[in-house]
Amino acid sequence: MKKILFAASEGVPFIKTGGLADVVGSLPKCIDREYFDVRVILPKYTCMKQEMKDKLEYVTHFYMDFNWTDAYVGVLKAVVDGIQYYFIDNEGYFGGFKPYGDNALFEIEKYAFFSKAVLSVLPIIDFRPDLIHCHDWQTGLVPVYLKERFQGNDFFRGIKSVITIHNLKFQGKWDPKVVQNITGLPQYYFTPDKLEAYKDANLLKGGIVFADAVTTVSDTYAEEIKTKFYGEGLEGLLKARSGDLRGIVNGIDYEEFNPETDKYIVKNYNAVNFRKEKVKNKRALQEELGLTVDERKMMIGVVSRLTDQKGFDLIAYVMDELCRDDIQLVILGTGEERYENMFRHFDWKYGDKVSANIFYSEELSHKIYASCDAFLMPSLFEPCGLSQLMSLRYGTVPIVRETGGLKDTVQPYNEYESKGTGFSFANYNAHEMLASIRYAEQIYYDKKREWNKIVDRAMAADFSWEVSAKKYQEMYDWLIGY
Numbered sequence: 041m042k043k044i045l046f047a048a049s050e051g052v053p054f055i056k057t058g059g060l061a062d063v064v065g066s067l068p069k070c071i072d073r074e075y076f077d078v079r080v081i082l083p084k085y086t087c088m089k090q091e092m093k094d095k096l097e098y099v100t101h102f103y104m105d106f107n108w109t110d111a112y113v114g115v116l117k118a119v120v121d122g123i124q125y126y127f128i129d130n131e132g133y134f135g136g137f138k139p140y141g142d143n144a145l146f147e148i149e150k151y152a153f154f155s156k157a158v159l160s161v162l163p164i165i166d167f168r169p170d171l172i173h174c175h176d177w178q179t180g181l182v183p184v185y186l187k188e189r190f191q192g193n194d195f196f197r198g199i200k201s202v203i204t205i206h207n208l209k210f211q212g213k214w215d216p217k218v219v220q221n222i223t224g225l226p227q228y229y230f231t232p233d234k235l236e237a238y239k240d241a242n243l244l245k246g247g248i249v250f251a252d253a254v255t256t257v258s259d260t261y262a263e264e265i266k267t268k269f270y271g272e273g274l275e276g277l278l279k280a281r282s283g284d285l286r287g288i289v290n291g292i293d294y295e296e297f298n299p300e301t302d303k304y305i306v307k308n309y310n311a312v313n314f315r316k317e318k319v320k321n322k323r324a325l326q327e328e329l330g331l332t333v334d335e336r337k338m339m340i341g342v343v344s345r346l347t348d349q350k351g352f353d354l355i356a357y358v359m360d361e362l363c364r365d366d367i368q369l370v371i372l373g374t375g376e377e378r379y380e381n382m383f384r385h386f387d388w389k390y391g392d393k394v395s396a397n398i399f400y401s402e403e404l405s406h407k408i409y410a411s412c413d414a415f416l417m418p419s420l421f422e423p424c425g426l427s428q429l430m431s432l433r434y435g436t437v438p439i440v441r442e443t444g445g446l447k448d449t450v451q452p453y454n455e456y457e458s459k460g461t462g463f464s465f466a467n468y469n470a471h472e473m474l475a476s477i478r479y480a481e482q483i484y485y486d487k488k489r490e491w492n493k494i495v496d497r498a499m500a501a502d503f504s505w506e507v508s509a510k511k512y513q514e515m516y517d518w519l520i521g522y
Contacts, residue, residue: 041075041076041077042075042076042077042170042171042516042517042520043076043077043079043167043168043169043170043171044068044071044076044077044078044079044169044170044171044172044173044516045078045079045080045081045158045162045167045169045171045172045173046064046067046068046078046079046080046081046173046175047081047155047158047172047173047174047175047179047182048060048061048064048080048081048082048174048175048176048178048179049082049083049139049140049151049154049175049176049178049179050064050082050139051064051065051080051082051125052064052065052066053065053092053120054082054088054092054125054127055082055085055087055088055092055139057138057139057140059206059290059424059426060175060176060206062290062292062293062426063175063204063206063257063290064080064082064175066291066292066293066505067291067505067508067509067512068080068123069121069122069123069505070291070504070505070506070508070509071509071512071513072509072513073122075513076513076516078123079123079124079125079126079167079169080123080124080125080126081125081126081127081128081158081161082125082126082127082128083127083128083133083134083139083150083154084096084114084116084127084128084129084134085134085136085139086131086134086135086136087136087137087138087139095118095120096116096117096118096127097116097117097118098114098115098116099115099116099117099126099165100114100115100164101113101114101115101129102115102160102164104156104157104160105224106152106153106156106157106224107149107152107153107221107222107224108221111130111132111153112129112130112132113128113129113130113157113160113161114127114128114129114130115127115128115129115161115164115165116129117165126161126165128154128157128158128161130153130157133149133150133153133154134150144213144214145214145218147212148212148214148219148222148243149222151177151178151179151180151181151212151243152181152219152222152223152243154178154179155178155179155180155181155182155184155185156181156185156223158172158179158182159182159185159186159190159196162195162196163195168195168199169199170199170200170516170520171199171200171201171202171516171519171520172186172199172200172201172202173201173202173204174201174202174203174204174247174251175203175204175206176204176205176206176207176210176244177210177211177212177243177244177247178212178243179203179247180203180212180243180244180245180246180247180248181223181243181246181247182201182247183201183203183246183247183250183251183252184225184229184235184246184247184249184250185225186199186201186250187250188225188226188229200252200253200519200520201250201251201252202251202252202253202254202255202515202519203244203247203248203251203253203254203255204254204255204256204257205244205248205254205255205256205257205265205423206256206257206423206424207423208244208256208265208270208271208272208274208423209272209349210244211242211243211244211245211272211274212242212243212244213237213240213241213242213243214240214241215240215241216230216235216236216239216240216241218241219235219241219243220241229246233249234246234249234250235249237273237274238273242274244274245274245277248274248277248278248281249277252284252519253284253285253286253515253519254278254281254284254285254286255285255286255287255288255515256285256286256287256288256423257287257288257289257290257423257424257445258287258288258289258290258423258424258444258445258447258448258449259287259289259448260287260443260444260445260447260448261287261421261422261423261424261444261445262285262286262287263287264421264443264444265278266278266279266282270421286515287448288508288511288512288515289424289445289448289449289503289508290424290426290429290445290508291429291503291504291505291506291507291508291509292426292429292430292433292503292504292505293504293505294433294504294505297406297409297430297433297434298433299314299318299410299433299434299435302406302410304402304403304406304407304410305321305406305407305410305411306320306321306324306407307320307321307324309321309410309435310499311435311496311499311500314435314495314499315492318410318411318435319335321407321410321411322335322339322411322412322413323335324407324411325339325370325407325408325411326339326368328407329370329395329397330391330392330395331368331370331392331393331395332368332392332393337366337367337368337393338366338367338368338413338414338480338481338484338485339367339368339369339370339411339412339413339414340367340368340369340370340412340413340414340415340416340439340477341370341371341372341408341409341411341412341414341415341416341431341436342355342369342370342371342372342373342415342416342417343372343373343405343408343409343415343427344372344373344375344417344427345373345374345375346373346374346375346376346379346380346383346398347375347376347379348376348420349419349420349421349422350375350417350418350419350420351417351418351419351420351441351468351473352375352376352379352382353470354418354468354469354470354473355416355418355470355473356378356379356382357470358470358471358473358474359382359386361474362474362477363386363389363390363393363394365477365478365481366481366485367393367477367481368393368394368395369386369393369394369395370395370397370408370411370412371383371394371395371396371397371398372397372399372400372401372404372405372408373397373398373400374398374399374400380396380398383396383398384396384398409430409431409433409434409436410434410436412431412436413436413437413484413491414436414437414438414439414463414477414480414484415427415428415431415436415437415438415439416439416440416477417438417439417440417441417446418439418440418441418465418473419440419441419443419444419446420441420443420468421443421444422441422443422444422445422446423444423445424444424445425440425444425445425446425449428440428445428446428449428450428462429449429503431462431498432449432450432461432462432498432499432501432503433499433503434499435495435498435499436498437461437462437463437480437491437494437495437498438450438461438462438463438498439462439463439464439473439476439477439480440462440463440464441464441465441466441468441473442464442465442466446464447464449501449503450462450464451497452464453483453494455483455487455490458490458493459497460494460497461494461497461498461501462494462498463476463477463479463480464476
C-alpha cells in the first residue's frame with residue numbers, strides 16, 4: 041500500500057475559496073484505495089462552518105521551534121467520504137473571518153509555519169507517507185524543509201514530494217532576510233538557484249526547485265508556463281525542470297454536476313432527452329431574471345470572477361455590438377468594480393436581453409449551466425478552468441479562447457467534418473472573440489441539427505475525476521518506484 045499525503049491551504053468540504061479546494065476535495069476520493077492510502081492535511085481555520093468544526097476530533101498538541109519561539113501546534117482529525125483528514129491548529133495564524141488575509145508578509149509567515157508543522161506532525165500521528173503532494177505556493181516550503189532538515193532523520197529519509205501549480209501568478213514573495221529569519225533556513229538557501237528570484241525570496245520557486253516532480257493542471261498550461269508571456273518570471277526554471285514537469289487536467293465531480301439529478305434546476309434532463317427538456321430550464325430562468333421569455337432566443341451565460349485574467353476587457357470592448365445581436369446574456373459573479381458597473385449599465389440599457397447578477401450563488405450558477413445555449417470564457421490565461429467542463433456536462437456549448445486548459449478540453453467545431461464540442465478563437469482580440477460568438481449564433485439559428493450534434497458530443501465528453509486520477513496514480517508509481 042503506497043501512502044500519499046496531500047498538503048494544501050484549502051479543501052472541500054471544509055474550506056473553499058476557489059478551484060484548488062475542489063481538486064483537494066475530489067481527487068483523493070478517486071484514487072484507487074486498493075493500492076493507495078491517501079490522506080489530506082489542512083489548516084484549521086476558525087472561519088470554517090460550525091457543522092464542519094463539529095466533525096473534528098482532537099488528537100494531540102505539541103510545541104515546535106518556529107520564528108524564534110516555541111509555537112503551539114494543535115492536531116485534529118476527521119473522516120469524510122472515507123478520506124482521513126488532519127488539521128493543524130494555531131489560532132494566532134489561522135484565526136480571522138476568511139482563510140486568506142491581505143497582509144502579504146503575515147501570509148508568508150502563516151504558511152511557512154503550516155509547511156513546517158505538516159512535516160513535524162507526521163511521526164506524532166504515526167503516518168509516514170511515501171510521497172507528499174503539495175499544492176501551490178502555500179505549501180512550497182514543504183519540499184524545502186524536507187530536504188533541508190528532516191531528511192537527516194530516519195523517519196523522513198526517502199519521502200518524495202510533488203508540487204502542483206494551480207496558478208503561477210501567486211508565488212509568495214518577500215524580502216530574503218525577513219523570510220530567512222521567519223523560516224530559520226540557512227543563508228545557503230537564499231541564492232538564485234534555490235529560493236531567491238529577482239531579489240525576493242519566493243516560496244513557490246523553492247517548491248519547484250526542491251520537489252521531485254512538478255505538475256500543473258493542463259497539458260497546454262504546462263507548455264505555456266515555459267514561455268515569457270505566461271511564465272511569471274519563472275519560465276527559465278520551469279524550462280530547466282521540463283523533464284519533471286507534466287500537465288494533468290482537472291476534473292469535476294460528476295455527482296455534484298449532473299443535469300439528471302441536479303436539485304437546483306427546474307427540469308432534470310440527460311443526453312437523450314435534452315432536446316425536449318433542457319429548454320424548460322431556459323424559460324424558467326428567463327422568467328426569473330426578467331428577460332424576454334422566448335425559448336428560440338440564443339442565451340449565453342457567464343459565471344466567473346470579473347477580472348482581467350478572465351477576458352472581461354474583451355467583452356467590455358464589444359459589449360454594445362454584442363447586445364445588438366439577437367441573443368440574451370446572463371452574467372453571474374463579482375470582481376473588479378469597472379466590470380461590475382459595466383454589466384450593471386448594460387443590464388439597465390438592455391434590460392430584456394442582459395441580466396447582470398453581481399453576487400455569487402451556487403444555485404443560480406447551476407441554473408445558468410443548465411439553461412443557457414452557450415457559455416462564454418475568453419480568458420487571457422487559464423491554467424485549467426472548471427466552468428467549461430461544467431458547461432460541457434450540461435450540454436451548454438462553450439465559446440473559449442485557446443489557452444491553457446480551455447484549449448485542452450474544448451474541441452473547436454469543424455463544420456466540414458462535423459466534429460467539435462464548442463467554439464474557440466486563438467488571439468486575445470475582442471473582434472476575433474466576437475466573430476467566434478457570431479459563428480456560434482449562425483450555427484444555432486441556421487443549422488439547428490448541427491448545433492444539437494455539438495451538444496451530443498459535449499455531453500459525451502468525460503472530464504470526471506476518474507480520468508485524471510489514473511494519471512496521478514501513474515506519476516505516484518513512477519516517483520515512489522515500487
